[in-house]
Amino acid sequence: MRKNFGALAVLKGIDLDVAPGEVVALIGRSGSGKSTALRCVNGLEKVDGGELTVCGRALHSGTVDLRELRQDVGIVFQSYNLFPHLTVEQNVTLAPRKVKRIGKGEARDLAAEVLAQVGLADKAQSYPEQLSGGQQQRVAIARVTHEMAFARSVAHAVVFMHQGKVWESGKGEMLANPQTVELRQFVGNGL
Structure with missing residues (x-):
């Protein structure tokens, strides 16, 4: 096409x-x-x-x-914009809960993990308007990280x-061993 x-x-x-x-x-x-x-x-x-x-x-x-x-x-x-009416945690867990239908507890655990990776574990219950621009960017990164893990496990x-x-195309495991420089760079920035 x-x-x-x-x-x-x-x-x-x-x-x-x-x-x-x-x-x-x-x-x-x-x-x-x-x-x-x-x-x-x-x-x-x-x-x-x-x-x-x-x-x-x-x-x-x-x-x-x-x-x-x-x-x-x-x-x-996918949109990198945060939903203003949802908490940081809800923004990160929305897609996996709706699409994969994972439980609330599991989704919260995953969100806590990725938010800790971007230094925002203490902001899980905050709303986007309560965050600085840089913090909002890090929430978007956490969401992408969560969605990439989601893509690996669900797709x-x-x-x-x-x-x-x-x-490149293949099973989700290909993200762990990219064959091209471009995918290596993308995965390195997103995971």
Whole structure:
């Protein structure tokens, strides 16, 4: 699949197969093409080239009922913005509790661990507005750390995107042994 915005090539030949019921974690830096790829898969953007088949439906044909498609395809977009009405702990544990349905106690233990790693263990019950800008950034880092661990444990496959292409894909264990410098750098900053 290819997607351009004017002269800017955002997706440069993405090839990705996802089986029914499979959970895939699409990871990468901001601007790597993740959100655009997901928007194409969900029919929110039209592809400019290649084929895109979702649940046996050829999206590139233009004949797919998007409402019907969206009932069969679930996509969770990641945002680094903190939810102002949630505590720091709740911001860190939201995705694993909702998607994986882990228990509150386990989620709190995991949050405590990653918040300690970023020096914010004492801020778990604070709200984002009560934190400095730097502390809010560290909460975002804790959430990413938690989500990367979540991706490793929940996803059937992990796909690392960089510069509009898939650079690495495989099981979650690949994050422990990256094959490319780019993924090593990404994992080093995110875990």
